[in-house]
């Protein structure tokens with residue numbers, strides 16, 4: 001099987017050809033940075049066949065994670081709900097095991113999903129009693145303005161072409177519609193320290209492991225994402241560190257993490273609420 005596509009000669013997000021290699025991980029995966037929009041990306045990227053095979057085995061049953069994920073996603077929906085006038089139509093892009101979708105339905109959203117794994121999409125649809133589409137995301141017959149909210153939790157960094165997704169999402173959002181994203185932060189304190197130690201040749205093992213190149217193709221920071229979303233007609237309204245709860249973690253520890261240690265943007269993941277800008 002062909003694992004990689006031919007190398008990209010330009011940035012798929014801003015079309016700039018001012019791209020250069022900025023790092024190479026322990027598996028010889030090359031990381032490029034675009035001077036046009038600041039995004040970093042794997043180049044060459046994995047082939048569609050490689051990714052299809054990978055994602056057919058990606059979502060595994062891990063029952064001990066049900067409670068922490070449901071807890072986290074309930075918290076994320078509470079944030080999202082402060083940016084919309086009412087709970088209307090919501091699309092969860094990358095539904096996985098359906099934690100966000102289930103939480104949204106429970107909280108009164110008219111929620112449906114999108115999932116790249118066909119059998120999983122059918123199982124979710126039957127279990128939750130709502131539509132879960134599968135296929136080439138932008139080409140699935142979405143209607144303009146049909147959603148009040150679109151949620152993508154740790155999805156944008158996985159897709160071959162984030163620009164196609166962002167264009168499609170902007171079109172399918174209603175006028176005041178909101179996009180809620182969770183992403184890894186390649187500029188987190190931990191990543192920055194590791195990168196520095198690698199450049200100084202102090203860290204010599206697991207080089208670039210924080211890029212997670214087994215399945216992450218694109219690498220964002222809160223700053224680059226804000227600029228990129230602006231290019232695609234969104235205005236970022238809210239950004240903060242993401243939540244990383246664990247099974248059997250006490251409520252007090254979760255509270256302290258969420259309100260103290262994860263509040264700043266040094267955390268390894270971040271959340272972003274962006275509103276559709278009208279007229280651009």
Ligand SMILES: [Zn+2]
Pocket residue numbers: 011012013014015016034035036037038039
């Ligand atoms: Zn670019």
